[in-house]
Amino acid sequence: MYRVSLGDDGAELRPLEPWQAEEFLANIERGREFIGRYIGLPDAVTNLMSSRAYLQSYADKAATDTGRIYGIWSEGTLVGGVLFRTMDVAHGTAEAGCWLEPAAAGRGLVTRAARVIIDWAFEERGLHRIEWQVAAPNTASVAVARRLGMTRDGVLRGSYVHRGERYDIEVWSVLAPEWRAAASER
Numbered sequence: 001m002y003r004v005s006l007g008d009d010g011a012e013l014r015p016l017e018p019w020q021a022e023e024f025l026a027n028i029e030r031g032r033e034f035i036g037r038y039i040g041l042p043d044a045v046t047n048l049m050s051s052r053a054y055l056q057s058y059a060d061k062a063a064t065d066t067g068r069i070y071g072i073w074s075e076g077t078l079v080g081g082v083l084f085r086t087m088d089v090a091h092g093t094a095e096a097g098c099w100l101e102p103a104a105a106g107r108g109l110v111t112r113a114a115r116v117i118i119d120w121a122f123e124e125r126g127l128h129r130i131e132w133q134v135a136a137p138n139t140a141s142v143a144v145a146r147r148l149g150m151t152r153d154g155v156l157r158g159s160y161v162h163r164g165e166r167y168d169i170e171v172w173s174v175l176a177p178e179w180r181a182a183a184s185e186r
Contacts, residue, residue, distance in 0.1 A: 006072070013113045016071035016081055018059055021052035024071070027078045031101030038135040038162060050177050058083065065089050067180040072100070072113050079104035082113045084121065092128035092176075094121055098144065105140070111147045118148065119183070122176045129175050133169040135160060145172035149182045 004013045027044045028035065036042035045051045061067030069083040080100030084160060087094040098110045107136065122129045132150055134141040145152075150172035160167045 004116050006109060006116070009074070009107070011072060011074045011107075011112070012069050013072055013082070013111055013116055014018075015062075016055060016058070016069045016078075016171070018052050018055040020071070020078070021048055021055055023078050024055060025051040027071075027080065030103070031080075031099070034102040034105075035099045036163070038138040038148055038167070039097070039099065040143070040162060061087070068117070070113065070117060072104070072109050074104055074107075074109065080109065082110060084117065087121075087125075089125060089127065092126065093131065094127055094129075095131045095133060097132070098141070108147075111144050114144060114148055118174070118179065122179050127176065129173055130179075132172040134170050134172065135162065136170050137167065142170060142172075145170075146178075148174060149178065150174045151178075159169055 002014065006013055024046060025048055028042050028051070032042045045054050055069065058067055058069035066087050067084050069080045069081060071081045071158070074078065080098065082096065082098045084094045085097050096114060098114060100110055118130050121130060132145045134145065136155065151174065153171045154171050155165045156169040156171060158166050158168060
């Protein structure tokens with residue numbers, strides 16, 4: 001996948017690679033507090049070296065088929081992304097995730113981008129289950145899981161510590177047969 005249109009608004013999804021570390025860092029800087037409310041990405045990407053290292057870790061995962069990262073561009077600017085934090089092709093599972101800077105929120109970009117990568121995972125890679133883990137108070141991310149047609153599998157109570165605060169994690173998932181059935185109705 002080189003670039004995929006995300007709709008009529010000109011937004012597109014592209015692989016995010018180490019050579020784009022400066023652009024990735026700028027995206028994180030624009031949304032550092034917003035993005036970091038519930039996820040540690042802004043704490044991991046603090047300068048150009050850590051930005052490059054983060055993207056390199058996903059290039060390494062892509063090379064070993066254990067993860068992927070994609071950027072969402074709107075009007076030529078990187079505004080967020082979606083990823084497979086983990087992929088276990090042998091077991092047919094992956095965990096998807098996302099981030100988005102505040103200026104791009106509320107436009108359905110993450111939902112549209114997640115649909116593309118989930119469809120790829122099921123149809124091209126033959127995975128069976130995609131999971132979405134989210135801090136319970138992150139209502140925007142919970143809403144994405146719902147829009148993707150995922151089922152809430154349960155809650156891992158008090159299992160996630162972020163910036164000194166403990167959160168419940170909701171686990172959502174969709175299985176390949178469910179995804180295909182829903183796709184035929186879209």
